[in-house]
Amino acid sequence: MSGYIQEDIDPEELAHRSELASSIAGSVRELIDATVRTEVGEADIAEARRLIEAATEILRKDQLPGAYGIRFNTDGTKRSWGNAVLGRRNPIAPPIELHHGAEFSWTEVDLGAAYEGPAGLVHGGVLALILDQLLGSTAEFQGVPGMTGTLNVRYRSATPLGRIRGEARVDRVEGVKTIVTGTITRDGKVTAEAEGIFILPKWARGEVSDVLRKSVGEG
Numbered sequence: 168m169s170g171y172i173q174e175d176i177d178p179e180e181l182a183h184r185s186e187l188a189s190s191i192a193g194s195v196r197e198l199i200d201a202t203v204r205t206e207v208g209e210a211d212i213a214e215a216r217r218l219i220e221a222a223t224e225i226l227r228k229d230q231l232p233g234a235y236g237i238r239f240n241t242d243g244t245k246r247s248w249g250n251a252v253l254g255r256r257n258p259i260a261p262p263i264e265l266h267h268g269a270e271f272s273w274t275e276v277d278l279g280a281a282y283e284g285p286a287g288l289v290h291g292g293v294l295a296l297i298l299d300q301l302l303g304s305t306a307e308f309q310g311v312p313g314m315t316g317t318l319n320v321r322y323r324s325a326t327p328l329g330r331i332r333g334e335a336r337v338d339r340v341e342g343v344k345t346i347v348t349g350t351i352t353r354d355g356k357v358t359a360e361a362e363g364i365f366i367l368p369k370w371a372r373g374e375v376s377d378v379l380r381k382s383v384g385e386g
């Protein structure tokens with residue numbers, strides 16, 4: 168599959184690049200929040216736009232030809248820095264950091280003004296986005312990965328903006344299908360429940376390498 172890239176980068180250099188990726192994305196994330204919440208007038212907006220356009224021009228000096236893809240390094244690590252949920256170089260990613268235990272996987276993340284749907288509440292699509300990745304990565308970590316075939320989300324109660332917790336576990340495996348369940352909680356209360364069916368795609372069946380099958384890495 169194209170988009171899966173093998174690289175050989177010295178771990179120290181990789182750590183440095185990782186730091187750079189997190190720092191630039193963090194700055195832009197801050198900018199997004201500031202943009203959503205700004206009350207400044209026309210002159211300040213014009214000045215901010217000038218500076219943002221100058222920054223964009225600097226970043227455009229050296230660009231990938233397309234999306235970031237998924238990159239494996241010879242040290243066994245994997246990077247999905249462009250991922251819309253996990254990507255450490257992607258400012259529209261919340262970003263969530265996943266933790267994997269033997270029984271379940273979890274994440275905790277602060278969702279601020281940029282993730283609003285109804286007033287003061289997290290957008291339902293954002294919760295579905297997070298659940299999709301969390302459940303999919305849980306299947307991947309357990310060695311039974313797949314593409315999302317179906318994702319059902321039940322929104323039990325509104326989720327106020329702020330710190331949420333997501334948890335997921337593999338419920339069962341049926342051939343090429345992995346059924347994963349999960350929840351979103353806010354202040355200890357379950358606000359959304361999900362069940363996902365993750366299906367090993369045809370192109371990966373029979374030939375999926377161990378590195379791809381259990382290759383959870385950093386976002």
Ligand SMILES: CCCCCCCCCCCCCC(=O)SCCNC(=O)CCNC(=O)[C@H](O)C(C)(C)COP(=O)(O)OP(=O)(O)OC[C@H]1O[C@@H](n2cnc3c(N)ncnc32)[C@H](O)[C@@H]1OP(=O)(O)O
Nearest residue numbers: 299300303304307312313314315316317364366368371379
């Ligand atoms: C190593 C691979 C890694 C993959 C990526 C890991 C990312 C990890 C991160 C993840 C987070 C990010 C996640 C993302 O963002 S993934 C991006 C969003 N998802 C997609 O783009 C998926 C698009 N769809 C497809 O690629 C194929 O249709 C898939 C792969 C889903 C099925 O393929 P195919 O159509 O060829 O399957 P089959 O005909 O052999 O049927 C096989 C079995 O599956 C049953 N079935 C079929 N379709 C569905 C369905 N929609 N719901 C429920 N069940 C379904 C079917 O009845 C049969 O069951 P049974 O009769 O045997 O009981």
